[in-house]
Amino acid sequence: MVYQARWIDRFLPSTCLLCGAAASIGLDACADCIADLPENGPACTACAMPLPEPGLCGACLRSPPRVSASYCAFRYTYPVRELLLRFKGGGDLATGRMLTELMARQLAARTCIEGKDWTLVPVPLARERLGVRGFNQAERIARVLGKRLGMQVASHLASRVRTTPDQKGLSAAERRRNLDGAFAVRPCAGKRLLLVDDVMTTGATANALAGAFLAAGAGELRLWCLARAV
Ligand SMILES: [Zn+2]
Ligand SMILES: [Zn+2]
Numbered sequence: 001m002v003y004q005a006r007w008i009d010r011f012l013p014s015t016c017l018l019c020g021a022a023a024s025i026g027l028d029a030c031a032d033c034i035a036d037l038p039e040n041g042p043a044c045t046a047c048a049m050p051l052p053e054p055g056l057c058g059a060c061l062r063s064p065p066r067v068s069a070s071y072c073a074f075r076y077t078y079p080v081r082e083l084l085l086r087f088k089g090g091g092d093l094a095t096g097r098m099l100t101e102l103m104a105r106q107l108a109a110r111t112c113i114e115g116k117d118w119t120l121v122p123v124p125l126a127r128e129r130l131g132v133r134g135f136n137q138a139e140r141i142a143r144v145l146g147k148r149l150g151m152q153v154a155s156h157l158a159s160r161v162r163t164t165p166d167q168k169g170l171s172a173a174e175r176r177r178n179l180d181g182a183f184a185v186r187p188c189a190g191k192r193l194l195l196v197d198d199v200m201t202t203g204a205t206a207n208a209l210a211g212a213f214l215a216a217g218a219g220e221l222r223l224w225c226l227a228r229a230v
Pocket of ligand 1: 016018019021029031032034
């Protein structure tokens with residue numbers, strides 16, 4: 001029966017997770033729904049905030065973030081927001097995988113894609129949150145990207161040592177304070193690390209983790225997220 005199920009997987013098209021129509025080959029989404037997804041487009045190279053053309057936004061010029069570059073595949077608006085809630089809140093791993101496959105295709109099409117000397121590091125979840133959810137969404141994303149782009153994933157380099165209250169509704173300064181001392185990292189002298197997360201809101205989480213890695217000797221940090229809050 002297992003053999004039969006695999007055979008069916010290979011020869012029958014899967015259905016689109018958004019509309020139920022036949023999906024594109026190798027993806028659980030149809031071409032029309034993919035075309036309707038809000039890609040992030042031109043953005044600040046440091047914080048991925050949408051801009052009329054790529055460059056640095058005013059906020060990053062005034063105060064450069066610790067990550068030297070950020071890339072977000074989509075904007076955190078309909079229907080990406082709803083799809084991510086299905087993935088994170090509802091445990092719908094197929095939806096998370098489909099969005100990450102699309103992100104990997106975007107990244108593979110870019111000429112400036114980071115090479116094999118970069119290591120992917122998923123932003124760790126607090127143990128309590130991991131216990132409730134059963135998986136770390138950032139790790140799922142990093143594993144698919146690593147496989148598709150031929151990059152190493154090193155989840156063991158970072159952990160959350162302190163549970164931080166939910167960041168929702170906090171100002172940027174409050175988010176920074178909330179995350180002080182939240183992460184523990186392993187020595188990583190000279191390493192080029194690519195932090196991976198699901199959603200970038202203010203960038204406070206990635207910057208707190210980047211700060212810990214820089215203190216541990218990392219050479220350079222960048223950030224990849226599925227979606228950017230705009
Ligand atoms: Zn569709
Ligand atoms: Zn910026």
